[in-house]
Amino acid sequence: MAHSPLLSKLTQSSESYAAAFDAMEEWIVIVDDQARILFMNRPYAQFIGINRDDVVGKKVTDVIENTRMHLAVETGKPERTSLQEIRGNHMIANRYPIMVDGKVVGAVGTVLFHDTHEWKQINSQIRALIAERDFYRQQQDDDKVSTSGAHFRLNDIIGRSPSIYALNEKVKKVASGDVSVLIRGESGTGKELYAHAIHQLSERAEGPFIKVNCAAIPENLLEAELFGYEDGAFTGARKGGKPGKFQLANNGTLFLDEVGDMPLAMQAKLLRVLQDREVEAVGATRLIPVNIRLVAATHQPLEDLIAKGEFREDLYYRINVVPLNLPPLRERREDIPALTDHFLSRLARRTGRRTPKLTAQALTALLEYRWPGNIRELENVLEATFYMSQGRKISLPALPEHIAGARAQDVDTGGTLKERLASAERVILREALATCGDNRLRTAKYLGISKSTLYEKLARFGL
Incomplete structure (x- = not known):
């Protein structure tokens, strides 16, 4: 040629x-x-x-x-x-x-x-980068709301602990597809925030984000709420009927919060809709096709509910395609300082006050507390403390009694010098462990002692 x-x-x-x-x-x-x-x-x-x-x-x-x-x-x-x-x-x-x-x-x-999946993943990564850029540009605007109904982005989730970093990376990977996601975690761990973030990173970000709290709607109204109803379907029905959450979420994301509280009868109907992608409104004679991405959340162990016959196993496998397990706050204590700064700064902006700072003792008390209510409890505690404290410093006595009281008893102010030094050393060890997220190697480096010395001291004080 x-x-x-x-x-x-x-x-x-x-x-x-x-x-x-x-x-x-x-x-x-x-x-x-x-x-x-x-x-x-x-x-x-x-x-x-x-x-x-x-x-x-x-x-x-x-x-x-x-x-x-x-x-x-x-x-x-x-x-x-x-x-x-x-x-x-x-x-x-x-x-x-x-x-x-x-x-x-x-x-x-x-x-x-x-393949198109690869393109969607790249697109999701780009959305994450754009969201990060917008986050820093809009930091001062806490009231900004997406027109889709999803208020939160991945950058709104505070934390740099290994568990949160790994979780966020997983979210970036799965957000681009239409796969169903089940978010699991204790109450107050931020399940709804992650549902919003998944929608914001997905191809459906411009579509609607519709939330349903399955535990908050009476059983006799749940079907009409989810699937809608026709004119005259039942006594008290709105004239002209009403679309359900599935219809409202068409071409977007439907978030079913507390899905473990859904009645068994409704679970069967939900399963049918997820399989057929069609909704039949109450009192209707025709099926309506729907195109939704399902994100569900629960704080309950669904496996135990399945064993008790309270949750359908086939529905479980339908919604649990990709599980996201949110760690409780006590397992990510290293994020507490950043969360504390975030909540106090937001309160300060709302009230026009200068952002107060926690004293070392107060922060240590927060680090050592177990937080059964997780991030939601931390936010509530800080809000109460913020309004009760007028200075630029929040000291230990300003914290609620059940947090500050236990901390105040730690140091023994009586006894011999040796006993009082031992008591102080025990407190220092506990503070260091809390600061380092219970990581022994990091704690030893933080205190400037060898790992073997640290283990010897922990054994001596029963820590």
Whole structure:
């Protein structure tokens, strides 16, 4: 096959950069002005299942399924982020004509995303980065609300502990798809915040986010609330009927909070809707198709409810495709200082006061408390303390008695010098453990002692 000087240069250039092209994850093909293949990088050839040297000079339409490279040559117009199916896989491809002196001498094509799932994951990562940028731009605007109904983003979740970091990374991965997510955790751990964040990072972010608290709606009203009702469906029904939460969440996300409290009869109907993607309103004679992504949350052990016959096993597997387990606050104590600063700063902005700071003793008391109510309890405690304390410092006595009282009894002010020193040492060890999130190695470094010395002291004081 004879080449013009320009095409020969193009061929030589592509061969010169072959090693670089082969190292790229993107798939690359270059064709001449007759749409014949000049070059194909190794990853592309391996996917198609060919020897790339065997296809040089062949028409690109004879080698690559559903290609449009020949059209890029014919029209001289680029095609960006075009959907292409190869061997049953839907890919995202770009095609650019190569112009010299206003004449098309060839074209280069790249496959950026090897399937649509990969594209969605990248899109979700981009949304996360944009959300992070917007978070820092809008830090002062706590009242900003998304038009979709989802108020919170991933950056609104405070914490840099290993467990929260791993959880956030998992959220970024699963948010892009339509897979059902079950968020589990004790009351007050932030399950609803994560439901909002999943919606905000998803392809449905511009669609509605609808929340239903299954524990707050009376059983006799739950069906009408979820599926809606027709005009005259029952006594007291609104004239003209009313759409249900499923209809309102169409093309968006439906968040079922406290799904473990849903009555068994409703569980069966919910399962049918999730399977058929169709809703039948109360009193209706026709089915309405719905397109929703389901996110559910519960603080209850659903496995125990299944064993008692109080929760359907088939529904459990339908909603528990991807589980997210939120750690209680007592297992992420290293996040307490950041959470404390966040809540106090927000209260200060609302009231126009300067943000108060906790004394070391007060912070230690918060670190040592077990927080059965988790983050919600911490927020409530800090709000009460904020309004009860007028100074720039929040000291130990300003905290609620059940937190401050136990802390105040720690140091023994009586006894011999040896006994009082031992009591003080015990308090220092407890404070260091709390500050370091109960990590023994980190605690030893924090105190400037060896790990063996730390273990010896912990054993002596029964810590």
